[in-house]
Amino acid sequence: MKQKTIAAISTPIGTGGISIVRLSGDDALNIVLKLTNKNAGDIMPRYMHLTKLKTKNFNEQGLLVYFNSPHSYTGEDMIEIQCHGGVVIANGVLEELLNQGATLAEDGEFTKRAFLNGKISLEKTEGIIDMINAESEAQVRAGYNLLNGELNKKVIVMQNSLTSTLAEIEVAIDYPEHDIEYSTIEKFKNSLLKTKEQIIELLLTVKTGKIIKNGINVSILGKPNVGKSSLMNALLNYDRAIVTEIAGTTRDTLEDSYLYNGIKINLIDTAGLRNSNDTVEKLGIERAYKTLDYADIILVVLNGAEKLDEQDVNNLSLTSGKNRIIVQNKKDINDKPICLEEKVVMVSALNKTGIDDLKSKIYNSVIDKNIIESSILITNKRHEQALKRALENLEQALTSIDNAMSLDLVALDIMEAWKILGEITGETSGEEIIDAIFTKFCLGK
Ligand SMILES: Nc1nc2c(ncn2[C@@H]2O[C@H](COP(=O)(O)OP(=O)(O)OP(=O)(O)O)[C@@H](O)[C@H]2O)c(=O)[nH]1
Numbered sequence: 001m002k003q004k005t006i007a008a009i010s011t012p013i014g015t016g017g018i019s020i021v022r023l024s025g026d027d028a029l030n031i032v033l034k035l036t037n038k039n040a041g042d043i044m045p046r047y048m049h050l051t052k053l054k055t056k057n058f059n060e061q062g063l064l065v066y067f068n069s070p071h072s073y074t075g076e077d078m079i080e081i082q083c084h085g086g087v088v089i090a091n092g093v094l095e096e097l098l099n100q101g102a103t104l105a106e107d108g109e110f111t112k113r114a115f116l117n118g119k120i121s122l123e124k125t126e127g128i129i130d131m132i133n134a135e136s137e138a139q140v141r142a143g144y145n146l147l148n149g150e151l152n153k154k155v156i157v158m159q160n161s162l163t164s165t166l167a168e169i170e171v172a173i174d175y176p177e178h179d180i181e182y183s184t185i186e187k188f189k190n191s192l193l194k195t196k197e198q199i200i201e202l203l204l205t206v207k208t209g210k211i212i213k214n215g216i217n218v219s220i221l222g223k224p225n226v227g228k229s230s231l232m233n234a235l236l237n238y239d240r241a242i243v244t245e246i247a248g249t250t251r252d253t254l255e256d257s258y259l260y261n262g263i264k265i266n267l268i269d270t271a272g273l274r275n276s277n278d279t280v281e282k283l284g285i286e287r288a289y290k291t292l293d294y295a296d297i298i299l300v301v302l303n304g305a306e307k308l309d310e311q312d313v314n315n316l317s318l319t320s321g322k323n324r325i326i327v328q329n330k331k332d333i334n335d336k337p338i339c340l341e342e343k344v345v346m347v348s349a350l351n352k353t354g355i356d357d358l359k360s361k362i363y364n365s366v367i368d369k370n371i372i373e374s375s376i377l378i379t380n381k382r383h384e385q386a387l388k389r390a391l392e393n394l395e396q397a398l399t400s401i402d403n404a405m406s407l408d409l410v411a412l413d414i415m416e417a418w419k420i421l422g423e424i425t426g427e428t429s430g431e432e433i434i435d436a437i438f439t440k441f442c443l444g445k
């Protein structure tokens, strides 16, 4: 069946040097030729061609490249037109292509076609989304590794191992007259255990993967006037939060981020913790406490210019057992620790001293160096869920073997695990999942 030819502007709408309009489908070349003064024979695949582009209301000069099927991103005939940047030109060219028979592409439709035509697996397309949406270098790296097939290779190795175990189990089931030897059962078991270990190893990267995707959430807590907002500004290196000598200046939580070693660090400045009768302040303090639920690390800020008081002690006990750093601020006034039981990091938010050391401590207390350097990080909830479900099925198969259950049952669980692993690459994914993934793409990709 003839595929309709889709078109979209692939570059962001705005003023710039060039804009790229793309087409994909059987009629891509014919449609584009209607705008040009060229014939099909003039267009060599994979060469840039300078051409006139006639639209209803203006003429333009641009470049076009033809990628003939199947040697294109989507696997179909594709054309990329580079026209001059600017909203009017790109829109005019697109409109003319639609007039000549193209259909406006849906979000992510180019990549969806690439997947449906077998050019790319599902998790690789998710790597592309991650790279496009990346806000940090670590996200780009993780997305690239997905796109580069690191997870794909691992999934295929695990699936192949399950397939060969299944084949051997089938043989054992088909020849029941031969007693199955103990060593054969042990072999099945060992092979399943190995795959189980590989899944567990991948799941161990989930925590770091989430941090790469969402950044490190850092809550800045402490009583009023200790310098939380000043610390936030010093870490961000600009005056984001209001700072005054009045206790209770910050009312609401305030968020902003910086990058450190390619990771996004999300700071949350909070209202100073104290007993208050002020309605607005009380609401702010409630919000400050709530940050304890989602912070990856808490900076408990103390004022080095004063003695530790009851509120400081409360704050310390509230956060004990959580991932925290005790920060003693105002070291320009006093550089001796006021809290003797635990190690403190001394800073002066005012003079911006001790800030680099604090930045490195925040990073190191959340990031596992061994994991962050591994080539596969599970950053995607869908992959995590699939791995967990595959793991459950493998565990079920292993329990059945231990309980000397029928090998048919064992085979069913292994088959299910194999299928679930295939959902990651898209080999066994349902239509709904596929549609949900591609709507996350932007137009023109
Ligand atoms: N000497 C000195 N003063 C500081 C330092 N950091 C902050 N201050 C001062 O301490 C006062 C309070 O600072 P803020 O940053 O507003 O304190 P906060 O903890 O955010 O206070 P609330 O918002 O009221 O909870 C201001 O007058 C700051 O200039 C520091 O390192 N040294």
Ligand SMILES: [Mg+2]
Residues within 6 Å of the ligand: 228, 229, 230, 241, 242, 249, 250, 269, 270, 272
């Ligand atoms: Mg403040």
